[in-house]
Amino acid sequence: MAVILSLIAPTHAATILILGDSLSAGYGIDEDQGWVYLLQQNLPQHQVINGSVSGETTAGGLRRLPSLLDSSQVDLVVVELGGNDGLRGFNPKQLKSNLTKIIDTSINAGAEVLLTEIMVPPNYGPRYAKMFNQVYHQLADDYDLTLAPFFMQEIAPNKDLMQRDGIHPNASAQPQITQWMQPYIEQVLEAK
Template identity: 80%
Template sequence: MSFSTLVTSALLTSTPSYAATVLILGDSLSAGYGMSEEQGWVQLLRNDLPEYQIINGSVSGETTAGGLRRLPNLLASSPVNLVVIELGGNDGLRGFPPKQLKSNLTKMIELSQQSGADVLLTEIMVPPNYGPRYTKMFNDVYHQLASDYDIELVPFFMQEIAPNPDLMQRDGIHPNEDAQPKITQWMSPWIIDAVKK
């Protein structure tokens, strides 16, 4: 066997082969705000699912408009099998119109599907102090899009975490380190099922 063949063989064997590539497109809830990246739920998911390449495209403070701007480059950087969209919380906190939220999410879903990726949409809820009308209109966007595009809607993973102060940071908005394994346990089966479809 020649030297060049040995080098080529070594390079091939050193490159990990993944069963699927998953892109998490989210905000501070997925970016691990207030802690190191190793402590965040996305890294914990990588530890649990080493057979998947999991790309964390989450940015703290991100809105759906920001996610939409970044998505084309993220999709172009690597072939992606599944896009998990966890965005909208910052839109809600800023009181953005649900119509704008729906438009941005729609474009992200379509861009992902056009690239050949499946989509997993995570439900986002806003605090009730925004009023029942806005709260319902906001939440309905996610259910409408899941139905219109026949994609899975993951129930909001903060539902059981947010009411528990032991799982929240002092700001009362972001989950703490103790909450991260719980988010991983919540998201993992949804992601596994979506990849295997």
């Protein structure tokens, strides 16, 4: 009788930095209800650092990134920034410049980058919205990055998943955001 031994290689424990704004910081909900916290529960073999700050712009994220990267050996930076740039009507050229520097800084620190698409509300006009959204697609193409589609496009139309402000997802939306983001994060980690 032959005995077959199956050896399963341990999954590399990665450090994942979420560099985001209020959508990832868990604005208006308890920290342990947010999608980043739930992601950590789903991926216990990895360390997930939530470097998100409500109200953060790409310029603010860029300023904070070096110290976040210095604090631990980060394997993956998930960039969920730009919403506040758009809400303030910032020039898409500045958005692209800041995101480019965030990507370069992350790569130079030895980290992979997952870029999350951000869209602005339609009331900003189709021309601005198109220019803004194209920045993410151009950078994903230029750097050959995985681009996660904007998770709010599935959440925002459902009032039951939104807070009263109509901008931020509520606690009920968080598991759905985790399910949306996790496969993209795992895909980048597996390719590393």
